[in-house]
Amino acid sequence: MVVPYKHEPFTDFLVEENKHAFEAGLKVVHSYLNHDYDLVIGGERVATKDKIISINPANKEEIIGSVSKATREHAEKAMQIADETFKSWRKSKPEMRADILFRAAAIVRRRKHEFSALLVKEAGKPWNEADADTAEAIDFMEYYGRQMLSLKDGIPVESRQIEYNRFNYIPLGVGIVISPWNFAFAIMAGMTSAAFVSGNTVLLKPASTTPVVAAKFIEVLEEAGLPPGVVNYVPGSGAEVGDYLVEHPRTRFISFTGSREVGVRIYERAAKVHEGQIWLKRVIAEMGGKDTIVVDSSADLELAAQSIVASAFGFSGQKCSACSRAVILEDVYDRVLTRVVEITKNLTVGNTKDSTIYMGPVIDQAAYEKILNYIEIGKVEGRLVAGGNGDNSQGFFIEPTIFADVSENARIMKEEIFGPVVAFCKARDFDHAIDIANNTEYGLTGAVLTNNRSHIEKAREDFHVGNLYFNRGCTGAIVGYQPFGGFNMSGTDSKAGGPDYLLLHMQAKTTSEML
Numbered sequence: 134m135v136v137p138y139k140h141e142p143f144t145d146f147l148v149e150e151n152k153h154a155f156e157a158g159l160k161v162v163h164s165y166l167n168h169d170y171d172l173v174i175g176g177e178r179v180a181t182k183d184k185i186i187s188i189n190p191a192n193k194e195e196i197i198g199s200v201s202k203a204t205r206e207h208a209e210k211a212m213q214i215a216d217e218t219f220k221s222w223r224k225s226k227p228e229m230r231a232d233i234l235f236r237a238a239a240i241v242r243r244r245k246h247e248f249s250a251l252l253v254k255e256a257g258k259p260w261n262e263a264d265a266d267t268a269e270a271i272d273f274m275e276y277y278g279r280q281m282l283s284l285k286d287g288i289p290v291e292s293r294q295i296e297y298n299r300f301n302y303i304p305l306g307v308g309i310v311i312s313p314w315n316f317a318f319a320i321m322a323g324m325t326s327a328a329f330v331s332g333n334t335v336l337l338k339p340a341s342t343t344p345v346v347a348a349k350f351i352e353v354l355e356e357a358g359l360p361p362g363v364v365n366y367v368p369g370s371g372a373e374v375g376d377y378l379v380e381h382p383r384t385r386f387i388s389f390t391g392s393r394e395v396g397v398r399i400y401e402r403a404a405k406v407h408e409g410q411i412w413l414k415r416v417i418a419e420m421g422g423k424d425t426i427v428v429d430s431s432a433d434l435e436l437a438a439q440s441i442v443a444s445a446f447g448f449s450g451q452k453c454s455a456c457s458r459a460v461i462l463e464d465v466y467d468r469v470l471t472r473v474v475e476i477t478k479n480l481t482v483g484n485t486k487d488s489t490i491y492m493g494p495v496i497d498q499a500a501y502e503k504i505l506n507y508i509e510i511g512k513v514e515g516r517l518v519a520g521g522n523g524d525n526s527q528g529f530f531i532e533p534t535i536f537a538d539v540s541e542n543a544r545i546m547k548e549e550i551f552g553p554v555v556a557f558c559k560a561r562d563f564d565h566a567i568d569i570a571n572n573t574e575y576g577l578t579g580a581v582l583t584n585n586r587s588h589i590e591k592a593r594e595d596f597h598v599g600n601l602y603f604n605r606g607c608t609g610a611i612v613g614y615q616p617f618g619g620f621n622m623s624g625t626d627s628k629a630g631g632p633d634y635l636l637l638h639m640q641a642k643t644t645s646e647m648l
């Protein structure tokens with residue numbers, strides 16, 4: 134019997150011992166900086182001349198690793214191997230597949246601070262955010278392993294006296310896992326684990342800015358006993374390898390997490406049936422957000438201000454769940470804004486190798502430019518009350534930025550910025566606040582700060598987001614506790630870390646035997 138699932142606790146870095154343990158993790162990562170990582174196809178290492186160079190976004194000079202870059206030929210080879218491996222893997226015992234995940238989780242837990250330190254280096258995460266990312270990766274493995282055990286015998290259905298009916302879930306086939314850089318470990322590991330524990334084989338294409346943590350995860354899976362060919366590691370260009378695999382007739386499903394733009398492209402391309410294809414591809418797509426915190430007049434205003442700051446600027450606002458719109462009822466608007474500005478002006482920005490830094494860099498030059506461009510738009514659409522500047526001399530740093538008095542139809546109220554920028558908007562009353570919150574094509578997360586029960590009930594019914602929180606911020610869902618996924622253009626609401634997630638990777642089969 135496995136012990137009941139419980140989420141991995143977060144580390145308190147005020148405890149000296151934990152701080153030292155994390156520093157030791159950073160040293161381990163330093164010992165393998167600038168190493169080469171090969172593709173892994175059918176268990177074989179394949180080196181290519183063309184490389185993806187992964188750098189530290191806080192220090193452009195520091196190379197995290199050079200990663201081989203798959204071409205279409207490599208992708209084709211990996212597809213053939215995954216397709217072949219599926220013939221045996223689909224019949225492997227679910228208990229064995231779950232055991233591999235439990236062992237992989239145990240290996241990561243033992244090397245927890247090393248993995249988090251790698252996220253500090255490769256993604257520019259502050260220590261607490263990196264620690265949460267690693268904890269979530271462990272949680273996904275522990276949770277999906279248990280989910281597989283609970284689904285392995287199917288669900289009872291009725292039988293008449295003359296027959297014996299069964300209803301079981303079987304795997305789909307080869308899945309393409311395309312992961313983002315912002316939860317470079319958790320989301321990548323979660324999507325991959327769900328796919329293979331359900332009996333599918335996988336081609337994993339991680340984000341090009343964070344491929345090293347994915348290479349390390351592959352090593353963990355090998356150590357945990359995953360047979361060759363079940364998960365194949367094929368980092369490469371989205372346009373070249375991504376499109377090729379999405380359109381491949383042997384691709385059975387695509388599990389994607391990333392931007393709306395790429396998600397829609399994948400959804401459209403996957404819908405086309407190609408020659409030789411004998412199924413309709415399934416697409417699991419989790420995309421962007423434009424998430425809102427609503428504060429009413431009855432709220433604890435200090436809690437509201439702290440929640441807005443943490444949700445807007447944690448990991449530099451680079452979360453699909455980040456608060457990029459604060460909608461405040463007009464009678465408390467000035468007080469909340471003043472307090473948020475005050476807290477924000479005390480936040481530290483810099484290289485997160487130092488544990489005391491609150492906010493690190495944004496991920497790369499393209500993100501830096503895009504965010505600064507939105508800041509320029511914000512200067513026209515609102516009143517700049519904090520931040521507004523960037524510095525990319527060493528890394529890609531942008532100050533936490535607040536715009537006040539932004540109209541509900543402004544671009545910075547509608548478009549995902551994916552950086553440390555929050556817009557404040559005034560609402561006449563609570564109904565107006567919920568209308569503003571819903572006035573976007575996304576529907577991922579939201580929060581309401583209130584002590585008014587009827588406002589809670591109204592928001593529960595009318596605030597149209599996949600993850601709605603009361604009296605807290607809008608980030609930080611925990612696997613198995615707050616299944617995560619959004620409505621509308623935020624994706625297919627697949628609810629990662631929830632009880633239905635594995636079913637998206639399987640198909641139900643009914644068998645009926647006459648007695």
Ligand SMILES: NC(=O)c1ccc[n+]([C@@H]2O[C@H](COP(=O)([O-])OP(=O)(O)OC[C@H]3O[C@@H](n4cnc5c(N)ncnc54)[C@H](O)[C@@H]3O)[C@@H](O)[C@H]2O)c1
Pocket residue numbers: 311312313314315316320338339340341369370371372374375376379390391392393395396398399419420421422452453454549551577617618619623624
């Ligand atoms: N809803 C969620 O659960 C969730 C979680 C994390 C991030 N996100 C979203 O992800 C975005 C940030 O991540 P990102 O910058 O890595 O997103 P992105 O869409 O740029 O990239 C995501 C992945 O898609 C790949 N890709 C790019 N073009 C492709 C193509 N043509 N075919 C196939 N794959 C292709 C990328 O290489 C990467 O691996 C934000 O919009 C954020 O809101 C959503």
Ligand SMILES: N[C@@H](CCC=O)C(=O)O
Pocket residue numbers: 315316451452453454607608609610611617
């Ligand atoms: N699951 C994370 C967000 C993932 C997207 O970036 C949260 O709940 O904050």
